[in-house]
Amino acid sequence: MDLKAKIEKHLLEVQKPSRYIGGEVGSVIKDKSKVDVRFAFCFPDTYDIGMSHLGMKILYSLTNERENYWCERCFAPSEDFEAIMRANDIPLYALESLDPIRDFDFIGFTLQYELSYANILNMLDLAGIPIFAKDRPQKLTQIVIAGGPCVCNPEPLADFFDLFVLGEGEEVNLELMDLYREMKQKGATRLEFLRAAAQIGGVYVPQFYHFSYKEDGTIDRLDVDEGIPATVRKRIIRDYDKVYYPKNFVVPFTEIVHDRVSVEVLRGCIRGCRFCQAGFIYRPFREKTSDTIYEQTKCLCENTGYDEVSLASLSTSDHSDIDNMLSKLIDYTAGERINLSLPSLRVDNFSESLLNKIKKVRKSGLTFAAEGGTQRLRDVINKNVTEEEIMNTCRIAFEGGYSSVKLYFMMGLPTETDEDIVGIAELAQRIVDLFYSIEDRPRGKGVQVSVSCATFVPKPFTPFEFEPQDTREMVEHKQKLLLGSTKSKKIKISYHDPNVSMLEVILAKGDRRLCQAIYAAWKKGCKFDSWEEYFKPDLWLEAFADCGIDPSFYANRRFGYDEILPWDHLDYLVDKAFLVRENKTAHESKTTPNCRQRCSGCGVNKKVGRECFAESKGNV
Amino acid sequence: MLRVRATFEKKGRARYISHLDLNRCMLRTFRRSRIPIWYTEGFNPHPYYSFALALSLGFESSCEILDFNITDDNMTMDAIRDALNAVMPEGMRIVKVAEQKQKITAIAKAEYAFSLVTEDTAGLYEAVQSLIAAPEILIEKKTKKGIKTVDIKPDTELLSCADTGQSVDITMYLPAGTQTNYNPTLFMDALKLACDIPFEPADIRRTAILCADNTVFE
Numbered sequence: 096m097d098l099k100a101k102i103e104k105h106l107l108e109v110q111k112p113s114r115y116i117g118g119e120v121g122s123v124i125k126d127k128s129k130v131d132v133r134f135a136f137c138f139p140d141t142y143d144i145g146m147s148h149l150g151m152k153i154l155y156s157l158t159n160e161r162e163n164y165w166c167e168r169c170f171a172p173s174e175d176f177e178a179i180m181r182a183n184d185i186p187l188y189a190l191e192s193l194d195p196i197r198d199f200d201f202i203g204f205t206l207q208y209e210l211s212y213a214n215i216l217n218m219l220d221l222a223g224i225p226i227f228a229k230d231r232p233q234k235l236t237q238i239v240i241a242g243g244p245c246v247c248n249p250e251p252l253a254d255f256f257d258l259f260v261l262g263e264g265e266e267v268n269l270e271l272m273d274l275y276r277e278m279k280q281k282g283a284t285r286l287e288f289l290r291a292a293a294q295i296g297g298v299y300v301p302q303f304y305h306f307s308y309k310e311d312g313t314i315d316r317l318d319v320d321e322g323i324p325a326t327v328r329k330r331i332i333r334d335y336d337k338v339y340y341p342k343n344f345v346v347p348f349t350e351i352v353h354d355r356v357s358v359e360v361l362r363g364c365i366r367g368c369r370f371c372q373a374g375f376i377y378r379p380f381r382e383k384t385s386d387t388i389y390e391q392t393k394c395l396c397e398n399t400g401y402d403e404v405s406l407a408s409l410s411t412s413d414h415s416d417i418d419n420m421l422s423k424l425i426d427y428t429a430g431e432r433i434n435l436s437l438p439s440l441r442v443d444n445f446s447e448s449l450l451n452k453i454k455k456v457r458k459s460g461l462t463f464a465a466e467g468g469t470q471r472l473r474d475v476i477n478k479n480v481t482e483e484e485i486m487n488t489c490r491i492a493f494e495g496g497y498s499s500v501k502l503y504f505m506m507g508l509p510t511e512t513d514e515d516i517v518g519i520a521e522l523a524q525r526i527v528d529l530f531y532s533i534e535d536r537p538r539g540k541g542v543q544v545s546v547s548c549a550t551f552v553p554k555p556f557t558p559f560e561f562e563p564q565d566t567r568e569m570v571e572h573k574q575k576l577l578l579g580s581t582k583s584k585k586i587k588i589s590y591h592d593p594n595v596s597m598l599e600v601i602l603a604k605g606d607r608r609l610c611q612a613i614y615a616a617w618k619k620g621c622k623f624d625s626w627e628e629y630f631k632p633d634l635w636l637e638a639f640a641d642c643g644i645d646p647s648f649y650a651n652r653r654f655g656y657d658e659i660l661p662w663d664h665l666d667y668l669v670d671k672a673f674l675v676r677e678n679k680t681a682h683e684s685k686t687t688p689n690c691r692q693r694c695s696g697c698g699v700n701k702k703v704g705r706e707c708f709a710e711s712k713g714n715v
Numbered sequence: 716m717l718r719v720r721a722t723f724e725k726k727g728r729a730r731y732i733s734h735l736d737l738n739r740c741m742l743r744t745f746r747r748s749r750i751p752i753w754y755t756e757g758f759n760p761h762p763y764y765s766f767a768l769a770l771s772l773g774f775e776s777s778c779e780i781l782d783f784n785i786t787d788d789n790m791t792m793d794a795i796r797d798a799l800n801a802v803m804p805e806g807m808r809i810v811k812v813a814e815q816k817q818k819i820t821a822i823a824k825a826e827y828a829f830s831l832v833t834e835d836t837a838g839l840y841e842a843v844q845s846l847i848a849a850p851e852i853l854i855e856k857k858t859k860k861g862i863k864t865v866d867i868k869p870d871t872e873l874l875s876c877a878d879t880g881q882s883v884d885i886t887m888y889l890p891a892g893t894q895t896n897y898n899p900t901l902f903m904d905a906l907k908l909a910c911d912i913p914f915e916p917a918d919i920r921r922t923a924i925l926c927a928d929n930t931v932f933e
Binding site: 349 | 727728729731732733736737739740742743744745746747749754760772773802804805806
């Protein structure tokens with residue numbers, strides 16, 4: 096029986112079968128006899144989540160523009176279908192050809208969040224691909240690679256991957272495939288290919304790098320094989336306005352998390368919030384022109400038939416031409432009966448005219464990331480938002496007819512005290528009071544202030560990379576304190592499971608010794624750790640214990656400024672000296688202006704060889 | 716305004732599109748085609764279209780019915796068909812677009828074809844014949860009010876039954892429409908109760924949507 100028949104035999108036994116059979120509008124089918132390199136783009140979570148990922152859409156279309164390369168999609172099956180696959184000898188396959196991915200040239204994973212790591216091992220196993228890179232065949236096939244934000248510290252996964260791609264993939268992915276095609280024709284081995292690939296900028300081949308450790312567990316030294324670059328610098332697209340953008344998306348049948356056209360408006364962020372990894376690893380700030388954004392929106396809406404479009408960026412309102420851009424877009428979307436949604440708006444530049452533009456489009460809830468409960472703490476994290484600005488924005492929103500506001504906070508931030516936690520409840524209360532003080536507030540229903548409180552996870556390449564995470568006891572104390580300080584029924588508090596945040600920090604800041612623990616955890620049955628119903632913290636703790644790993648060494652220890660960090664050999668353009676300086680400034684509760692106001696000297700402009708902003712003054 | 720009725724196929728991979736998903740899929744198909752479909756008026760305008768019957772997940776069909784309105788009176792039926800077919804998903808194709816001749820309530824039954832795959836085709840063939848010959852076929856049917864026992868015998872019209880050696884192939888009429896809807900799986904459930912020959916259904920297809928007098932609904 097061929098694979099398709101095997102799949103179809105059981106497809107009606109599972110939830111949402113259209114996730115497993117392909118055939119969607121916009122999916123690219125090629126004649127495989129005319130294809131030189133086959134790439135399986137794997138998202139280590141289910142279809143519903145993975146199909147929402149913009150990076151996959153970009154790289155999928157980009158690769159498929161090359162006639163002789165074929166990029167296909169692959170996702171983690173849900174539990175019901177995984178059981179059927181294992182029982183019926185169905186290997187993990189790609190959705191376009193329904194061919195097993197073990198026969199592909201590249202198996203490329205995107206690392207979007209740490210809690211998906213166990214899924215990667217599970218998918219390799221389902222595919223019948225050796226989980227450890229060292230066990231893969233010597234011949235040139237099955238190159239297992241990864242990209243995405245978590246690749247900025249890939250060490251906990253180093254043993255499972257042949258190579259990692261650092262930074263933006265639009266150019267380097269094709270360079271890698273070109274090299275592969277050329278070397279495959281010459282009959283090169285896997286090792287020969289990896290040695291050559293390591294010479295491409297942005298390509299990190301972990302097997303050529305060797306760590307040794309001190310007795311206290313910290314890194315003693317890193318030895319690099321001869322002829323291999325000592326550091327690997329991430330790739331960026333220099334002419335971002337002209338960079339490739341898809342003209343079409345694969346339009347799924349089943350509803351996915353972000354079921355809409357997504358148009359990227361800018362990359363990088365000018366803000367420098369000290370907790371935010373994205374704010375540092377995606378530097379420098381670059382934006383597309385309003386015309387480009389308009390053209391791409393129109394093209395994608397027409398080709399996909401979506402009636403909803405969302406603008407993607409870290410902070411859309413930081414676009415230098417935001418008012419004009421939105422006017423243009425709204426003229427088009429309103430005429431075509433398309434909904435425009437604008438996530439990632441900042442509190443401080445949320446103007447009345449902007450709100451009026453949004454209101455024309457849609458009346459959904461408003462969400463603000465305040466992050467810290469007191470001004471002192473917001474200064475520590477460099478979230479340059481004042482209470483006055485938050486209040487002003489809420490006032491504009493309430494007067495404009497909104498009656499619910501969602502606020503994001505973090506707990507466990509560096510220097511945080513009980514006072515800062517109580518400050519969250521007080522801020523929420525003042526927003527409730529503000530609502531009732533407004534004369535022409537929306538009538539009928541009361542105000543709803545939702546407070547969502549995440550546990551702070553220090554991340555590599557941020558000024559807080561050195562910081563310890565709060566222990567579970569500390570987090571639980573703070574959660575109780577927050578609940579106890581909340582008086583009004585109009586305030587709804589929700590927070591994260593501290594176990595999840597602890598695993599996240601270990602996987603984010605871990606080193607190569609964690610590979611065995613991730614393997615052990617997966618063997619014990621860990622997968623879908625970001626799904627509450629599947630997360631098994633006890634099994635993870637068992638796995639760490641079995642491998643002789645002390646979780647608090649990674650989670651709750653302050654890393655020294657002069658310590659060799661597991662990611663020090665990776666260059667994300669931001670200088671470590673800058674991160675140290677910012678860390679010290681944070682502990683003095685001092686802020687740093689945003690990049691447009693004044694260059695803070697992170698080092699990116701020097702390495703890129705140009706200023707980030709023509710108008711910025713006082714560049715270092 | 717043109718009130719039109721499209722007849723479309725849903726085959727191959729498209730049979731895994733659920734009815735709910737089909738709704739969303741058609742909305743996007745209309746938008747891609749850019750044909751001037753009529754939008755509802757009111758607070759939240761949306762394109763008006765409606766499916767005559769829902770098709771169970773996994774069934775193929777050559778005769779699904781979709782009604783909608785076109786605001787451009789000069790557009791030809793063939794032009795509407797071609798514009799939609801240019802942007803339909805794999806496995807779905809508009810066979811015909813025509814004026815709406817009858818009311819949806821005229822639909823009374825549907826024709827189904829399916830195979831029952833079994834080792835013992837001769838035995839299963841006999842079991843089908845004796846089930847059809849029985850005075851009543853009682854089966855528990857889930858309804859909105861709960862489970863109730865119904866006799867599907869009076870409304871089940873067996874058209875053909877053939878032993879192919881690998882399977883027993885059946886065609887039959889079953890009630891469909893706004894009043895009573897029977898799914899062929901009801902008949903299969905009854906067959907499972909009536910005999911102990913194991914079988915697997917395959918290739919379930921809806922082949923016609925009919926009025927009470929067995930003429931094709933148009």
